[in-house]
Amino acid sequence: xxxxxxxxxxxxxxxxxxxxxxxxxxxxxxxxxxxxxxxxxxxxxxxxxxxxxxxxxxxxxxxxxxxxxxxxxxxxxxxxxxxxxxxxxxxxxxxxxxxxxxxxxxxxxxxxxxxxxxxxxxxxxxxxxxxxxxxxxxxxxxxxxxxxxxxxxxxxxxxxxxxxxxxxxxxxxxxxxxxxxxxxxxxxxxxxxxxxxxxxxxxxxxxxxxxxxxxxxxxxxxxxxxxxxx
Amino acid sequence: xxxxxxxxxxxxxxxxxxxxxxxxxxxxxxxxxxxxxxxxxxxxxxxxxxxxxxxxxxxxxxxxxxxxxxxxxxxxxxxxxxxxxxxxxxxxxxxxxxxxxxxxxxxxxxxxxxxxxxxxxxxxxxxxxxxxxxxxxxxxxxxxxxxxxxxxxxxxxxxxxxxxxxxxxxxxxxxxxxxxxxxxxxxxxxxxxxxxxxxxxxxxxxxxxxxxxxxxxxxxxxxxxxxxxxxxxxxxxxxxxxxxxxxxxxxxxxxxxxxxxxxxxxxxxxxxxxxxxxxxxxxxxxxxx
Numbered sequence: 001x002x003x004x005x006x007x008x009x010x011x012x013x014x015x016x017x018x019x020x021x022x023x024x025x026x027x028x029x030x031x032x033x034x035x036x037x038x039x040x041x042x043x044x045x046x047x048x049x050x051x052x053x054x055x056x057x058x059x060x061x062x063x064x065x066x067x068x069x070x071x072x073x074x075x076x077x078x079x080x081x082x083x084x085x086x087x088x089x090x091x092x093x094x095x096x097x098x099x100x101x102x103x104x105x106x107x108x109x110x111x112x113x114x115x116x117x118x119x120x121x122x123x124x125x126x127x128x129x130x131x132x133x134x135x136x137x138x139x140x141x142x143x144x145x146x147x148x149x150x151x152x153x154x155x156x157x158x159x160x161x162x163x164x165x166x167x168x169x170x171x172x173x174x175x176x177x178x179x180x181x182x183x184x185x186x187x188x189x190x191x192x193x194x195x196x197x198x199x200x201x202x203x204x205x206x207x208x209x210x211x212x213x214x215x216x217x218x219x220x221x222x223x224x225x226x227x228x229x230x
Numbered sequence: 231x232x233x234x235x236x237x238x239x240x241x242x243x244x245x246x247x248x249x250x251x252x253x254x255x256x257x258x259x260x261x262x263x264x265x266x267x268x269x270x271x272x273x274x275x276x277x278x279x280x281x282x283x284x285x286x287x288x289x290x291x292x293x294x295x296x297x298x299x300x301x302x303x304x305x306x307x308x309x310x311x312x313x314x315x316x317x318x319x320x321x322x323x324x325x326x327x328x329x330x331x332x333x334x335x336x337x338x339x340x341x342x343x344x345x346x347x348x349x350x351x352x353x354x355x356x357x358x359x360x361x362x363x364x365x366x367x368x369x370x371x372x373x374x375x376x377x378x379x380x381x382x383x384x385x386x387x388x389x390x391x392x393x394x395x396x397x398x399x400x401x402x403x404x405x406x407x408x409x410x411x412x413x414x415x416x417x418x419x420x421x422x423x424x425x426x427x428x429x430x431x432x433x434x435x436x437x438x439x440x441x442x443x444x445x446x447x448x449x450x451x452x453x454x455x456x457x458x459x460x461x462x463x464x465x466x467x468x469x470x471x472x473x474x475x476x477x478x479x480x481x482x483x484x485x486x487x488x489x490x491x492x493x494x495x496x497x498x499x500x501x502x503x504x505x506x507x508x509x510x511x512x513x514x515x516x517x518x519x
Contacts, residue, residue, distance in 0.1 A: 010433065059278075059350075060277060060278060060316050062316075076316070112313050112315070114428065114433055115433055116428075116432055116433030116434050117431075117432045117433060117434075118432075120432075120434040120435070121437070122422060122424070122437060122479050123478055123479060126422075126424055127424065127434075127435065129322065129324065130309070130324060130423070130424050131309075131310075131313055131424060131435060132309070132313050132314065132321060133313060
């Protein structure tokens with residue numbers, strides 16, 4: 001039986017944790033394919049005369065901007081037209097402008113993660129290795145307590161939902177770095193999406209497990225909700 | 231145990247009936263010993279947008295006199311590509327069932343993705359366009375492995391597992407056969423794999439099991455003296471000896487239908503060779519075993 005606080009927390013994390021902002025370091029995946037400076041563009045296109053490769057050459061590459069209003073963001077390239085030197089990609093929030101620098105690489109620097117309840121009835125390490133998952137957010141059993149006024153009259157309640165972020169060392173990024181990225185992401189979510197109740201995140205402890213050849217890194221957090229009786 | 235990992239220069243793709251394979255010869259680069267093939271490391275990624283149900287399958291097969299894959303899979307595994315990205319990364323792929331590969335022998339690993347619809351939405355692999363691995367070469371098939379066309383390239387790969395000798399285990403089985411009139415040590419080993427679709431409530435992957443027939447000498451706790459004579463202690467309900475490999479949470483069913491879960495696996499190593507694996511087993515029983 002899954003209580004509402006746990007169910008809400010899982011849905012909350014699944015909705016607001018973004019692959020796009022959980023990014024690896026640039027060296028996590030392979031080498032850069034090319035670099036250039038945009039001549040013009042829009043939110044979904046980048047035009048650059050330097051791109052002299054054949055049609056479709058850059059399909060499925062990622063374009064990441066190093067300067068301009070989209071600096072630090074990356075999007076998947078869906079099409080390259082050599083006749084017009086145009087890369088078509090998923091939409092950036094801002095139009096690509098002349099002099100914006102970019103790199104093209106066959107990389108996504110994004111973390112793959114899942115959100116689950118508790119622990120599975122099989123070794124956790126199987127998920128990392130068999131499923132190539134980078135990060136697991138595990139939502140634990142919640143507790144709640146009443147919030148009373150000065151007359152001990154209940155005016156609300158506070159729920160505490162434990163969350164553990166699990167990860168292992170991956171090629172190009174350590175488990176410790178992944179733990180920090182998980183924490184960074186949880187704090188971003190609670191700050192940007194309070195969703196009608198006061199939410200705060202406490203870091204409780206690290207719970208790393210040395211399994212011999214593999215270390216499973218764990219970091220426990222407590223997500224606190226405050227709600228009134230309505 | 232056999233590998234070429236140095237330089238990858240080109241891409242190739244597997245989809246529908248298009249398979250790729252690489253011949254390797256045990257002892258070319260690595261140690262020339264029998265080994266229990268457990269993992270295949272490949273540089274692979276998702277190309278385009280294959281369907282969410284797309285699966286990448288890999289296996290090892292024997293090689294015929296024409297140096298092409300033949301027969302059924304000696305061991306295999308598969309991975310769903312839904313969690314793959316379009317980044318070219320090294321992936322460590324585990325064989326669900328293990329195979330003991332013989333020293334100084336040719337084998338081939340085969341790769342396919344029949345659920346990928348075409349060559350722009352499929353699984354992709356990196357290879358070197360030269361003949362850089364001395365123990366074999368790559369090849370492809372356009373009819374799901376029925377016939378093969380040789381090429382002169384080599385994949386970047388690593389096939390590895392425990393170096394193993396079955397001499398001590400065979401001695402153990404012979405001793406038990408003579409002493410206890412045992413006819414067979416066959417058991418059904420159900421290897422745990424994780425399913426594709428995550429549970430809609432818990433978010434975890436479902437468990438699935440793949441059955442293979444292997445050999446295991448199982449000694450129950452009630453026969454503790456027998457285990458002690460061999461130098462082992464039955465710490466749970468039984469202890470199992472095998473050279474076929476086992477993993478924690480695998481299930482083992484003996485000829486009487488008794489089922490055990492593998493709780494601990496310990497390789498028994500002498501020098502630089504694994505002699506056998508000792509498994510601590512817990513019986514699954516409606517009587518609370």
